[in-house]
Amino acid sequence: MRSIAIALALVALVVLFYVATIVRLGGNVARRPAVGAVSQPTVVVSSPAPSEKEVQQC
Numbered sequence: 001m002r003s004i005a006i007a008l009a010l011v012a013l014v015v016l017f018y019v020a021t022i023v024r025l026g027g028n029v030a031r032r033p034a035v036g037a038v039s040q041p042t043v044v045v046s047s048p049a050p051s052e053k054e055v056q057q058c
Helices: 002-025 052-057
Strands: none
Touching: none
16 A cells, blocks of 8 residues: 555656656747757857967967
8 A cells, every 4th residue: 555655646647747847948938949959050160279478378
């Protein structure tokens, strides 16, 4: 009987966490792009390395 009560409490806790997560994320989670999807290309601009004089001035 005790193990059934523990199992039911665990199931209730899992359901509570699931519902809280869905409520917290909201309905917009279904409309956002998939993970890893790129909507626009990403441009990475790197700056040149600082010279020795600039490093010594810091």
